Amino acid sequence: MTNQNQVRQKQEKYNRSPINGTFELTGRCNLNCKMCYVHVDQKRIQQLGYRERTAEEWIDMARQVFEAGTFRLLLTGGEPILRPDFCEIYQAIAKMGFYITLYTNATLISPQIMEVLKRYPPHTLGITIYGASSDTYKKVCGSSEAYDRMMEGLDKLLSLPSQIELRTTIIQDNLEEAAQIEKFIKSFGDRVTFNINQTVFQSGRNSIGNPAASRLSPEQNARFYCDRYHRMMEEYIENPEKLSELRLDQEAKERKVLDIEEPEREYMPYGCHAGYQEYTISWDGRLLPCSLFSACYTEPFEEGFEQAWQRLNTVIPKPVLPQQCRKCSVQQFCGVCPASRYCETGDVNGIPQYFCQLAETYSKLLK
Numbered sequence: 001m002t003n004q005n006q007v008r009q010k011q012e013k014y015n016r017s018p019i020n021g022t023f024e025l026t027g028r029c030n031l032n033c034k035m036c037y038v039h040v041d042q043k044r045i046q047q048l049g050y051r052e053r054t055a056e057e058w059i060d061m062a063r064q065v066f067e068a069g070t071f072r073l074l075l076t077g078g079e080p081i082l083r084p085d086f087c088e089i090y091q092a093i094a095k096m097g098f099y100i101t102l103y104t105n106a107t108l109i110s111p112q113i114m115e116v117l118k119r120y121p122p123h124t125l126g127i128t129i130y131g132a133s134s135d136t137y138k139k140v141c142g143s144s145e146a147y148d149r150m151m152e153g154l155d156k157l158l159s160l161p162s163q164i165e166l167r168t169t170i171i172q173d174n175l176e177e178a179a180q181i182e183k184f185i186k187s188f189g190d191r192v193t194f195n196i197n198q199t200v201f202q203s204g205r206n207s208i209g210n211p212a213a214s215r216l217s218p219e220q221n222a223r224f225y226c227d228r229y230h231r232m233m234e235e236y237i238e239n240p241e242k243l244s245e246l247r248l249d250q251e252a253k254e255r256k257v258l259d260i261e262e263p264e265r266e267y268m269p270y271g272c273h274a275g276y277q278e279y280t281i282s283w284d285g286r287l288l289p290c291s292l293f294s295a296c297y298t299e300p301f302e303e304g305f306e307q308a309w310q311r312l313n314t315v316i317p318k319p320v321l322p323q324q325c326r327k328c329s330v331q332q333f334c335g336v337c338p339a340s341r342y343c344e345t346g347d348v349n350g351i352p353q354y355f356c357q358l359a360e361t362y363s364k365l366l367k
Contacts, residue, residue, distance in 0.1 A: 016276055016277075016313070017069045017277060018065060018068050018069055018070050018277070018278075018279055018305075018309050019069060019070060019071050019072065019277045019278070020070070020071070020072045020074075020273070020277055020278040020279075021065050021070040021072070021073050021074070021278070021279055021280075021281070022073075022074040022076060022278075022279070022280040022281065022291060023058060023061070023062070023073065023074070023075050023076070023281055024038065024076055024077060024078065024280065024281065024282050024283040024291070025058060025075060025076070025077055025078070025080040025083055025086070025089060025283065026052055026077045026078040026079070026080060026082060026083055026283050027039060027040040027045070027052070027077065027078045027207075027282075027283035027284070028040060028041060028042070028045075028052075028077070028078045028079070028082055028283075029077060029078045029079040029082060029105070030079055030082055030105075030107060030108060030143075030146075031079070031105055031107065031141040031142065031143055031146055032141060032142040032143075032209070033130065033140055033141050033142075033209070034140060034171060034173065034209060034210075034211065034213070034214040035140075035169050035171050035200045035209070035211045035214055035215065036207060036209055036211065037201060037202075037203040037204070037205050037207050037209070037211050037292070037343070038077070038078060038205055038207055038283070038291070039078060039207050039208055039209055040078075040206065040207060040208055040283075041208055044206065044207075044208050045284075048206055048284070050284040050285075051284070052283055052284070053283075053285050053301060054085075055083075055085040055088045055089050055092075057285075057301060058089050058093075059088075059089060059092040059093065061281065061300060061301065061305060062092070062093045062096055062098075063096065064300070064304065064305035064306065065305050066096050066097070066098065067306075068305055068306055068309060070098065071098070071099055072098065072099045072100075072101065073093065073098040073099070073100055073101070074100075074101045074102075074103065075090065075093070075100065075101070075102050075103070075122075076102075076103040076126075077103070077283070078283060079104065079105055079107075079108065080102070080103070080104065081104050081108045081109070081113060082108060086113070087112060087113065087116045090102075090116060090117075090120070091116055091119075091120060094120035094122075095120070099123050100122040100123055100124075101122060101123065101124040101125075101126060102117075102122040102124070102125055102126065103126040103127075103128070103167075104125070104126070104127060104128070104153075104157075105127070105128045105130075105146070105150060106127045106128070106149075106150045106153030106154050106157060107146050107149040107150050107153055108149075108153070109152070109153035109156050109157060114156055117157075117160055118159075118160065121160045121161050121162045122160075122162050123162060123163065124162060124163045124164075124165060125157055125160065125162040125163070125164050125165065126165045126167050126195075127150075127153075127154060127157060127164065127165070127166055127167065128167050128168065128169075129150065129154075129166055129167070129168050129181060129184075129185070130146075130168065130169070130174060131147065131173075131174045131177050131181065132177045132180035132181050132184055133147060133177065133180075134147040134148065136173065136174050136177050137150075139173040139174070140171065140173045140174050158188075158191070163193070164188075164191060164192040164193070165192065165193045165194075165195055166185045166188075166192050166193070166194055166195070167194075167195040167196075167197070168181050168185075168195075168196055168197070169196075169197045169198070169200065170196065170197070170198040170216065170224060171200060171214040171215055171216065172214050172215070172216065173214060175216065175220065175224070178196075178224070182194070182196065196228070198216055198221050198224050198225060199215075199221065199335075200212065200214070200215035200216075201292065201340055201343040201344060202343045202344050203343065204292065204293070204294050204295070204342055204343040204346070205282075205291075205294055212354070215354075218354060218355075218357035218358040218360075218361050219361050221358055221361075222358055222361035222362045222365055223361075223365065225362075226362075226365050226366070272290075272337065274289035274290040274293065274339070275289035275290075275312055275313055275316055276313075278290065279309065279312070281300060282294070282297075285299065285300070285301045285302075286298070286299060287299065287300045287305070287308045287309065287312055289312065289316060289339070290339055292339040292340060292342075292343055293338070293339035293342060293343075294342075295317065295342045295348060296312075296315045296316050296317060297312075297315070298311045298312050298315060317338075317348050319338040319341075319348045319349055320349050321349075322349055322350075322351055324351060325351065328356075328359075329363075330359040330360050330362070330363040331359070333358075333359040333360075333362040333363050333366075334355060334356075334358075334359040335355070335359075336352055336355045340352065340355070
């Protein structure tokens with residue numbers, strides 16, 4: 001029996017299904033954020049010999065993934081709204097019946113964009129906020145004007161009936177404003193949710209940036225997380241009802257949308273749903289297990305999504321935990337996966353020193 005047949009039998013056994021998809025409609029962006037691992041410009045695209053896919057190709061791909069069973073679809077970039085044909089793509093996809101999430105930096109929200117979004121509101125809108133001032137936007141994104149444009153765009157987008165998720169990434173250049181960013185987001189109350197990330201990876205995606213150069217040191221990263229955790233616990237002590245709400249929200253998130261059997265962890269090569277229930281189609285047309293992991297891929301635009309999805313797990317390299325990691329005394333504080341190992345070292349079995357130091361720092365702080 002061939003390896004591919006064995007994989008197909010396991011797929012049938014565990015009902016492997018592409019429920020959650022991501023379309024990177026472009027790798028380009030009107031901002032130049034230091035920590036972005038996807039961002040490319042036209043020059044880099046030409047250097048790589050790639051091309052962005054057309055509106056017709058993305059719309060046809062959406063039909064294919066819908067037929068294959070995709071329920072949730074994230075539209076992202078780069079900045080997806082940067083595309084002049086965004087409205088054409090978005091309207092066609094919205095009419096198909098996906099549960100749509102749209103990620104945007106909210107700086108390009110024109111009347112035409114708002115007209116389309118009002119007609120077909122996404123279920124969730126993820127809006128990135130990089131600072132609480134024009135000066136910080138200049139440091140992080142290369143544009144001081146982007147702050148005011150984001151505020152104007154945010155005001156417009158809040159008029160939609162979508163669930164709003166305000167998202168930020170903390171790096172060296174906005175660390176001092178982290179508390180202000182959080183305070184600003186909390187001012188919206190229950191109208192929005194808040195997603196804060198302080199972990200930045202090296203780029204494994206041929207981006208034009210150098211994300212690791214701007215990220216927090218392991219000590220800053222661990223202390224930022226622990227300080228924020230303690231503040232959250234103090235809030236819950238003062239307001240016990242918030243903890244009950246948090247538990248109910250977490251339980252709701254953990255409920256399965258579809259009744260799908262959980263596979264053996266050994267079959268899920270990366271310990272998560274990447275390549276099992278989740279996938280990303282990159283701006284250059286590659287089917288990836290997740291957006292971080294470009295070490296392996298198939299080509300859905302050339303071979304069709306169904307075949308590319310079935311073939312994806314046959315090209316995924318199976319990771320082997322290094323001996324050094326197995327013996328590590330702070331392994332329980334380590335959050336790396338093969339995808340992040342690949343981003344940091346170029347090897348799915350590599351040892352990323354930044355995250356080794358981060359785990360050691362967590363251990364010391366918690367002790």
